[in-house]
Amino acid sequence: MNTETIAIVGAGQAGGWAAQTLRNEGFKGRIVLIGDEPHRPYERPPLSKAVLAGDAHADSTSLVKPEAFDLLDIDWRPKVTATRIDRSARLLHLTQGEPVHYDKLILCNGGRARRLDVPGADLPGVHMLRSIEDAAALGAALSAGKHLLIVGGGWIGLEVAATARKKGMQVTVVEALPRLCERTVPPLISDYLLRLHRSHGVEVVLGTGVQQFARTPAGGLSATLGDGREIACDAVLVGIGLVANDELAREAGLACEGGVLVDAQCRSSDADILAAGDVAAWHCEWAGRRMRLESWQNAQEQGIAAARAALGNEVNHQPLPWFWSDQYDVNLQIFGMPAPSHRVVVRGDPDTHSFVAFFLDEDKVVAALGPNSAKDLRFARRLIERRTSVDPERLADVQVPLAKL
Ligand SMILES: Cc1cc2nc3c(=O)[nH]c(=O)nc-3n(C[C@H](O)[C@H](O)[C@H](O)COP(=O)(O)OP(=O)(O)OC[C@H]3O[C@@H](n4cnc5c(N)ncnc54)[C@H](O)[C@@H]3O)c2cc1C
Known part of the structure; x- marks a missing residue:
């Protein structure tokens, strides 16, 4: 036909x-x-x-x-x-x-964008972010000196936190899980992201969710957290997945x-x-x-x-997964899919803003991620795609050029 x-x-x-x-x-x-x-x-x-x-x-x-x-x-x-x-x-x-x-x-x-199913989640001033119109509405609420509460410490929440700090806002991130981006990155990177945001003045609250939002008499918003705390703010972004x-x-x-x-x-x-x-x-x-x-x-x-x-062409869609995120002056990239079962080998100092975490399945690199390390990650990508066997000690040694591996 x-x-x-x-x-x-x-x-x-x-x-x-x-x-x-x-x-x-x-x-x-x-x-x-x-x-x-x-x-x-x-x-x-x-x-x-x-x-x-x-x-x-x-x-x-x-x-x-x-x-x-x-x-x-x-x-x-x-x-x-x-x-x-x-x-x-x-x-x-x-x-x-x-x-x-x-x-x-x-x-x-x-x-x-996944909706937060709590009272007050549909109040004006509670935003979600998926479309151009959403970005325009949230952007209009970003104003120096005002307080933005972000529900969800995933990629979108953290990127908006960085943007709002850049605009001079006070920012609080509330994440129900014990660490940031828990579903996609290992603890080493969650810890790095936590340090990054705290060093930029973001208040990060982990391990508790939001139970409700309400309007304050002064026209602002207030959020009640699972631990009973009340947070007054001017705007809210809900970024809890898709x-x-x-x-x-x-x-x-x-x-x-x-x-x-x-x-x-x-x-x-x-x-x-x-x-x-x-x-x-x-x-x-x-x-x-x-x-x-x-x-x-x-x-x-x-x-x-x-x-x-x-059109009837032969295709085999199996790209090596690649994702990036920009926060402040940090560009973080992930190749492959890190899993808890992988051995982690770190190249560089994770206390700085440039290092790479490699994920090994036996002696093969299967995933790699890190901040501000685009060049190393290009080599990492090749190691993953070619399923190269590596010596973990040489991989961790910044004196050994990745090209030599
Ligand atoms: C704020 C934001 C930041 C992001 N940042 C990054 C990033 O830094 N790096 C990265 O790798 N990825 C990022 N992503 C993810 C990336 O943008 C998405 O994975 C990508 O847009 C998915 O494309 P898509 O075409 O599948 O879906 P979409 O781009 O969402 O397109 C789907 C379209 O279908 C329409 N639609 C839905 N139902 C119907 C219907 N029944 N009839 C007609 N139309 C319909 C929708 O309105 C929409 O226009 C980001 C996403 C968002 C929202």
Whole structure:
């Protein structure tokens, strides 16, 4: 059967890459790109960094310049939500307009910021951060001398903490788990992040959550913590993770488990429906388990892979996971997936702002991360990808160039 129409749900980073890849690969048919936001595809990382700080305009996040986007000849439907997939008729139902008939459908509908289920979480002044509009609203609340309370000591919470400090705000981070970024990094890096933020004047409260928010008579906000403490503040950011938007797929009967289950060809349990980006869960060989990868790199590469697979090309989406975060003058990068079972070898002094933690499975480096060490991490990446056997002592010795390993 000829593929005449490819529909994409979600005009975000993965959807944008999928759409332009279809054209780059020579697809001449109809591409329908359904996006519930008013914007053309854009990248979100600057929303907690330069855009939030007011150092960059929201337009700078565009994936493709408007003129170049128009040349792709895409039937783009902004502010339209896909509401139902009728798999037997291959129809995508929308909040506006006729249902779209598809030959292939690519789900790139990402995820949404997880809501904090406590009284007062919907009060004005309590923010979440996912979209350009969220960044504009939070940015307007960042004002020198005011107090920002951040619920969640994960990547977004910590990046916003750094941005708010830069704007001269008083900042408190409340994290329910015993350490920062506990789900993604080992204790060594959590400790480093704690020192980093405390040294910049952020108050970090660990091991307790927020039980409720209330308005104060003076018009501010107050948060009651699990340990009974009351914190008065002017604004709140809730950054407690992401929920995959997999309802559309689930209601259509596709296999889902906290995300749309796909294989390395990005195919769901229906071979004509593919998924990519934050919404997709697949078996990541580097991690040795099924997972969703909420990262810029994965959104781009899986979006490209899904488009190529939809055209019938052979793909094998198994990129070495890569994630970065910018906080203050620190650029932290992670390659691979560190796990508690790995042996940790540190190169450099973890009390400084430049060192690398390597994660070894027997004598092979399987992951590496560190602040301000882009050059060493490029070598680390090669060691991981080539599955090189290393001598841990030489790895830890800063006198031994990594290139020699
Ligand atoms: C503030 C912030 C900072 C980040 N910083 C970093 C970073 O420093 N490094 C890094 O590696 N990653 C970072 N990320 C993660 C990265 O941006 C995401 O992994 C990436 O955006 C995922 O792309 P996606 O296309 O899967 O989802 P999205 O970009 O979220 O796109 C999904 C789109 O689908 C739309 N949609 C949902 N449901 C429907 C529907 N039914 N119909 C129509 N449209 C729908 C959504 O509104 C959205 O526009 C950050 C994310 C955020 C929010």
